[in-house]
Amino acid sequence: MENNIKNTKLVMSQVMMPHQANVAGNIHGGEIMKFMDSAAYALARKYAKSNVVTARVDELEFHLPIFVGELVTCTAKIAFAGRSSMEVGVTVEVEDLEQNSPPQKALSAYFTMVALDKKGRPKLVPKLILNTEEEKALFEEGKKRHASYKLKKQKSK
Amino acid sequence: MENNIKNTKLVMSQVMMPHQANVAGNIHGGEIMKFMDSAAYALARKYAKSNVVTARVDELEFHLPIFVGELVTCTAKIAFAGRSSMEVGVTVEVEDLEQNSPPQKALSAYFTMVALDKKGRPKLVPKLILNTEEEKALFEEGKKRHASYKLKKQKSK
Amino acid sequence: MENNIKNTKLVMSQVMMPHQANVAGNIHGGEIMKFMDSAAYALARKYAKSNVVTARVDELEFHLPIFVGELVTCTAKIAFAGRSSMEVGVTVEVEDLEQNSPPQKALSAYFTMVALDKKGRPKLVPKLILNTEEEKALFEEGKKRHASYKLKKQKSK
Amino acid sequence: MENNIKNTKLVMSQVMMPHQANVAGNIHGGEIMKFMDSAAYALARKYAKSNVVTARVDELEFHLPIFVGELVTCTAKIAFAGRSSMEVGVTVEVEDLEQNSPPQKALSAYFTMVALDKKGRPKLVPKLILNTEEEKALFEEGKKRHASYKLKKQKSK
Amino acid sequence: MENNIKNTKLVMSQVMMPHQANVAGNIHGGEIMKFMDSAAYALARKYAKSNVVTARVDELEFHLPIFVGELVTCTAKIAFAGRSSMEVGVTVEVEDLEQNSPPQKALSAYFTMVALDKKGRPKLVPKLILNTEEEKALFEEGKKRHASYKLKKQKSK
Amino acid sequence: MENNIKNTKLVMSQVMMPHQANVAGNIHGGEIMKFMDSAAYALARKYAKSNVVTARVDELEFHLPIFVGELVTCTAKIAFAGRSSMEVGVTVEVEDLEQNSPPQKALSAYFTMVALDKKGRPKLVPKLILNTEEEKALFEEGKKRHASYKLKKQKSK
Numbered sequence: 001m002e003n004n005i006k007n008t009k010l011v012m013s014q015v016m017m018p019h020q021a022n023v024a025g026n027i028h029g030g031e032i033m034k035f036m037d038s039a040a041y042a043l044a045r046k047y048a049k050s051n052v053v054t055a056r057v058d059e060l061e062f063h064l065p066i067f068v069g070e071l072v073t074c075t076a077k078i079a080f081a082g083r084s085s086m087e088v089g090v091t092v093e094v095e096d097l098e099q100n101s102p103p104q105k106a107l108s109a110y111f112t113m114v115a116l117d118k119k120g121r122p123k124l125v126p127k128l129i130l131n132t133e134e135e136k137a138l139f140e141e142g143k144k145r146h147a148s149y150k151l152k153k154q155k156s157k
Numbered sequence: 158m159e160n161n162i163k164n165t166k167l168v169m170s171q172v173m174m175p176h177q178a179n180v181a182g183n184i185h186g187g188e189i190m191k192f193m194d195s196a197a198y199a200l201a202r203k204y205a206k207s208n209v210v211t212a213r214v215d216e217l218e219f220h221l222p223i224f225v226g227e228l229v230t231c232t233a234k235i236a237f238a239g240r241s242s243m244e245v246g247v248t249v250e251v252e253d254l255e256q257n258s259p260p261q262k263a264l265s266a267y268f269t270m271v272a273l274d275k276k277g278r279p280k281l282v283p284k285l286i287l288n289t290e291e292e293k294a295l296f297e298e299g300k301k302r303h304a305s306y307k308l309k310k311q312k313s314k
Numbered sequence: 315m316e317n318n319i320k321n322t323k324l325v326m327s328q329v330m331m332p333h334q335a336n337v338a339g340n341i342h343g344g345e346i347m348k349f350m351d352s353a354a355y356a357l358a359r360k361y362a363k364s365n366v367v368t369a370r371v372d373e374l375e376f377h378l379p380i381f382v383g384e385l386v387t388c389t390a391k392i393a394f395a396g397r398s399s400m401e402v403g404v405t406v407e408v409e410d411l412e413q414n415s416p417p418q419k420a421l422s423a424y425f426t427m428v429a430l431d432k433k434g435r436p437k438l439v440p441k442l443i444l445n446t447e448e449e450k451a452l453f454e455e456g457k458k459r460h461a462s463y464k465l466k467k468q469k470s471k
Numbered sequence: 472m473e474n475n476i477k478n479t480k481l482v483m484s485q486v487m488m489p490h491q492a493n494v495a496g497n498i499h500g501g502e503i504m505k506f507m508d509s510a511a512y513a514l515a516r517k518y519a520k521s522n523v524v525t526a527r528v529d530e531l532e533f534h535l536p537i538f539v540g541e542l543v544t545c546t547a548k549i550a551f552a553g554r555s556s557m558e559v560g561v562t563v564e565v566e567d568l569e570q571n572s573p574p575q576k577a578l579s580a581y582f583t584m585v586a587l588d589k590k591g592r593p594k595l596v597p598k599l600i601l602n603t604e605e606e607k608a609l610f611e612e613g614k615k616r617h618a619s620y621k622l623k624k625q626k627s628k
Numbered sequence: 629m630e631n632n633i634k635n636t637k638l639v640m641s642q643v644m645m646p647h648q649a650n651v652a653g654n655i656h657g658g659e660i661m662k663f664m665d666s667a668a669y670a671l672a673r674k675y676a677k678s679n680v681v682t683a684r685v686d687e688l689e690f691h692l693p694i695f696v697g698e699l700v701t702c703t704a705k706i707a708f709a710g711r712s713s714m715e716v717g718v719t720v721e722v723e724d725l726e727q728n729s730p731p732q733k734a735l736s737a738y739f740t741m742v743a744l745d746k747k748g749r750p751k752l753v754p755k756l757i758l759n760t761e762e763e764k765a766l767f768e769e770g771k772k773r774h775a776s777y778k779l780k781k782q783k784s785k
Numbered sequence: 786m787e788n789n790i791k792n793t794k795l796v797m798s799q800v801m802m803p804h805q806a807n808v809a810g811n812i813h814g815g816e817i818m819k820f821m822d823s824a825a826y827a828l829a830r831k832y833a834k835s836n837v838v839t840a841r842v843d844e845l846e847f848h849l850p851i852f853v854g855e856l857v858t859c860t861a862k863i864a865f866a867g868r869s870s871m872e873v874g875v876t877v878e879v880e881d882l883e884q885n886s887p888p889q890k891a892l893s894a895y896f897t898m899v900a901l902d903k904k905g906r907p908k909l910v911p912k913l914i915l916n917t918e919e920e921k922a923l924f925e926e927g928k929k930r931h932a933s934y935k936l937k938k939q940k941s942k
Contacts, residue, residue, distance in 0.1 A: 030194025344508025351501025658822025
């Protein structure tokens with residue numbers, strides 16, 4: 001049960017609309033979080049070939065204000081895959097379409113998604129094939145994070 | 158420049174709708190994050206009497222699946238107030254309206270909101286009045302978190 | 315078949331958004347009516363532990379204009395319960411979050427909701443337990459309104 | 472300042488969507504109220520040639536359940552025009568598009584709309600030209616309702 | 629299997645909202661296309677008494693800019709009916725409600741809709757009854773377009 | 786006034802939601818048209834560095850049904866640029882995320898967008914730099930289409 005490289009990355013983008021902003025035109029943080037989650041959701045479904053739910057989200061820090069009319073692009077990558085959970089790294093870039101400047105990184109975070117079968121029980125996901133040194137390093141980091149969450153969870157019981 | 162107790166808490170609730178869920182009826186994590194952010198936004202505006210933006214969100218962990226038709230209630234409280242930033246604790250409770258069970262806690266997180274003046278520059282917020290020992294303890298915790306983020310930010314420059 | 319006090323009241327609130335307003339920033343009356351209906355719907359479901367539909371709405375009078383950015387809070391209370399119908403009183407309060415003024419009452423109305431079973435037929439609802447003199451008075455008023463609607467309905471046949 | 476007949480009637484229709492319904496497929500009463508209000512709003516703007524707000528809505532009674540996929544048509548007519556207020560009669564008809572049955576009347580109500588100038592102050596509206604006996608009768612009824620609301624309002628002060 | 633005249637025409641209208649426009653207040657072409665498609669969808673369902681999908685849309689040309697607050701009216705008519713496909717002509721008129729000018733034609737196009745049975749297979753639709761010379765001429769034009777699309781499709785295989 | 790290659794292509798994608806579909810789960814053609822238009826709008830703004838509006842859309846033919854839950858990707862490319870108008874080719878690909886099949890082409894069309902200055906008047910756009918033979922061929926085709934529309938427009942006056 002393996003999965004080829006094409007199922008481990010997904011890019012989504014949208015132009016920010018007035019109903020996603022406050023009166024001063026700043027896009028609400030919650031709208032960006034929702035968009036990141038939908039990219040993680042789509043990629044995890046594609047990787048696991050099943051329904052998935054969000055189990056955890058990393059600390060998020062907004063480095064840049066985002067405004068109405070800007071193009072926001074979410075790039076999602078599978079960083080780590082356990083038995084039924086996947087860690088998806090989501091990076092957000094922002095681009096003012098009417099200016100000649102390149103897209104700028106606004107924030108990034110890891111989303112932990114869990115694959116579910118038709119009855120809502122956790123379901124095995126494919127093993128992650130690691131092709132580059134960078135992927136291997138990301139996987140090892142993800143593995144450590146995963147282990148530390150599990151530990152925290154057991155302690156809080 | 159002080160602020161009375163009524164401006165430090167706010168409760169919002171809504172019934173979850175089908176367009177907020179995946180095909181299996183699980184509400185998307187991103188919808189819950191968006192709702193928590195809107196509660197933090199409303200309370201921070203009320204506390205600061207100005208426009209505000211989201212600067213940071215804590216690690217989030219979803220303890221319970223949330224389904225279409227359930228009532229979700231966000232309780233937001235100001236935990237800490239610095240010069241222009243406020244830390245808002247947001248707790249999410251979920252209730253199956255058609256069952257005789259009490260609401261259950263689904264998750265909680267701290268949102269750091271920054272007050273902005275009309276020109277988009279950081280703006281002073283009122284001092285937080287602490288009435289109970291619990292409030293004082295929360296404030297001290299928030300102060301420590303705030304200091305550690307600031308430190309992290311300086312290091313990453 | 316009785317129902318304890320916690321099932322007879324429900325509070326919902328939301329910040330009004332630009333897409334709910336006309337060009338001058340006044341929130342459409344229809345948006346407020348929809349919000350009141352959703353509070354009545356949620357509370358009646360919680361009281362009846364079943365699906366419910368709206369059968370009647372009282373005359374509505376808007377005492378205050380409501381603007382984009384304001385916090386609107388609907389407080390719903392079960393005033394009267396018949397065999398399968400419930401009368402829900404819904405009060406709307408409005409608060410300008412960036413001003414130091416308390417919430418103001420904008421309007422109130424009674425919504426008659428009918429409980430339905432899985433096949434869409436009327437379903438018995440719990441008896442309403444009346445604890446205070448005020449609740450007893452509200453119940454008696456509701457009972458009279460209910461009787462007069464029934465009478466009107468028979469006449470119009 | 473008169474207004475010809477074409478400005479006194481307006482028809483709007485839409486197919487009901489799943490996100491406007493409860494889990495059993497019944498369209499929420501609040502969605503229908505919102506739609507009626509938007510028809511009254513559009514017609515009153517057309518009649519007054521200015522911004523308008525909703526001031527009052529009649530008692531509403533839902534005679535028929537309305538389901539997802541049905542075509543709902545609101546017919547709005549100016550029944551009465553005072554100095555700055557207009558009474559708009561709104562009738563709702565429902566049609567199951569996939570059946571061979573004619574549209575059925577689901578409910579009707581009067582909406583009182585007030586014309587506002589650019590500064591938000593009440594603004595004179597055109598005199599209503601009455602061409603038929605039916606229009607004259609409706610106008611006289613509307614005039615009586617208008618007088619009785621005004622009286623009620625003064626008493627409640 | 630015939631169909632009377634009332635099933636061959638349908639009018640829908642809505643007031644354009646800010647979230648359907650760009651920052652300058654121009655309604656997006658895509659919003660108008662979506663609205664035209666929903667009118668064609670509703671009429672084709674009404675004519676075929678079954679589910680339908682969009683198969684083709686004509687070249688579209690926007691003759692007039694459309695702005696927030698204007699009333700847009702789509703008039704849909706069945707022009708041609710084949711075995712399982714229908715050609716629906718959709719005309720869009722725009723009216724500035726606060727001005728004394730009549731509605732203006734903004735654009736028109738033909739939508740080819742296909743009737744589907746419960747299993748998603750093409751389904752026979754009623755024969756179109758032609759009452760006037762104009763209807764007969766439209767039908768003949770539609771028949772020619774239909775034949776030329778079929779030819780084009782076969783060639784591209 | 787030239788424009789480099791990075792401003793001539795843009796990719797947008799989204800997962801199709803239940804509220805975009807009919808009762809059988811088929812995504813409405815109008816939703817796809819709206820999405821294609823928003824990709825053309827974003828790219829034309831990026832290319833022209835100004836506000837833009839949709840002036841024309843090609844004949845559209847839906848080759849594949851699109852269902853709820855599928856990932857739809859719009860790839861927009863500038864094919865031709867005139868004085869103030871741009872022709873944007875938009876290709877739509879569809880992917881069933883839970884299956885192991887590659888994305889499939891669902892349809893494609895040309896959108897003609899016009900750049901507008903702050904006062905709503907047509908505005909010059911950058912010259913299109915053509916790097917490959919394929920780009921040159923597309924440009925020549927676009928130029929011919931553009932000329933034939935202009936001719937048609939003059940005749941219809």
